[in-house]
Amino acid sequence: MLLIYRTTDGLGPAHHRSVATSVCVVEEARSIHSFASRDAFLGYCRPYSVFTEQELSRFWSNKRYPHIIRFTYNIALKKRITRGALIENFGLDANAYWGFLPLTHTQFINIIKSGGVHESLVIH
Template identity: 50%
Template structure:
């Protein structure tokens, strides 16, 4: 990933039913900066950078920092929420996402991105090609 890349945020299942019906695309963001773990001198430096923006607790950030070598922080701008959230099933059946692909992180085609925005009800004036 690089600054300027567009991310489609995907919320994984909530254990209340199958992912096909419970996991959804929620929003669109743009990458502002990305930093690898080795950019930070220690956990405090990492935590100070993350804490005001992260959705994760200090304990979760500590776990990842101390037990994972290949982690990155991604600072992103939240651009738009989908008015209609698309389930994993719709992503597979209507958008053409591979059923066996890892949904947590995958590259989308330009057409898949446009379809997600259109079917998700994002105002087209917010999307710049």
């Protein structure tokens, strides 16, 4: 399971503007190092990516983001949960790297419930 987190829009502090938005299901995870070539990497990522081919090529060249995750969008949170609430109400670490942050099962369930998603809609 993935909980998608949108970073701040720049209109105010991230504590109030960054939000959890939706739930996705991981279909496959790979290392960027598992691809034999740039073309193989682009062929795998391009059809599903929000990134441009130029951005993907840059990722391939510098290997800065080594985790490639293919996922399916599942459901939007009816109520978006702010970074502040994720820290204060659900115990997420304010000092952690929020680009990819593990959640406990309890945190995940409580966040989706708080976001207005009925637990029965998410298989876990």
